[in-house]
Amino acid sequence: MAKVLVVTSGKGGVGKTTSTAALGAALAQMGQNVAVVDFDVGLRNLDLVMGAERRVVYDVVNVIQGEAKLAQALIRDKRLDNLALLPASQTRDKDALTEDGVARVIDELRQKFDWIICDSPAGIERGATLAMRHADVAVVVTNPEVSSVRDSDRIIGLLDSKTLRAERGERMEKHLLITRYDRIRAERGDMLKTDDVLEILSIPLLGIVPESQDVLRASNIGQPVTVSGPDSPAGRAYAEAARRLKGEALPVSVPGERAGFFGKLFGRRAA
């Protein structure tokens, strides 16, 4: 049965789009049929991060308004046959997404794919609530930093009240994905630790993605990091997160090197 997954966070710039691309590609690399859907109407970027920006002809708004068929708007990934992208519109505004229209598109996608991954826009407005509306599973992307954690808390509240699942009284599966984690800073006491964030938000941990060059490089060249750097710490973290989404019980490891004794002692001066 198809699963609809929303990648959300409340706060902007924490890594939703990067994570959508990486998790989508990782699931496809495991043989799953995956569609990634950009809900950020007016500010689309998933196409760019996935290297498909020059192949966009139709978008999700065209499909909703009946100007194109779903099959015409879906862009098949060049490297992974079983990965497709449904881009957002760059010219319309978020009001072009209607509740009924989104429901129809999601239903049609459910027929064709194993996973439908919705990349939510930042904020808690219409675009974000529509992106989460049909979700069975949510990945809450959080940076170990106060404003991101606060906004994630708010989004978790919305997931538990504004989604179809919540309204039907069903359980909404939620996972925490910590991104931009810097192990040395956390061990030095200058960054919230994974345990701190977990204790505050109290949803299960899906993975920890380190702050890394590889993630920046991946979006520079338009490839999901699990494709461009499958052996990099970030690529591995996403691949493992995807396996956990599939139900595997893998222990989560903290990526990055430990701060040594002298690092702890003298590192503070540099920070």
Place this chain on the structure above:
Amino acid sequence: MNIFSIFNRRASAPVARERLQVLLAHERASIGQTDLVAVLREEILAVIAKHVSVEPDNLRIRMERGDQMSTLEVEVDIPKAARVRLALTG
């Protein structure tokens, strides 16, 4: 910066953690409260409307939560004409 300030500087992550815990405890309660007030408001209006016609704007509800005690304040303005009718039938 001297050698002592390196050792004395308090790590900032525990401060972040404490501030978040206090803030979120407050925010979670107050966001739940907004919903509760909205529900109470609608139901109170419906009960009053059975007997007196009241404009929705003339009903004000405020809830304050304290550690020991919480209060619910309901204020209804009843227009003059309605009050006469109330006196006659009551």
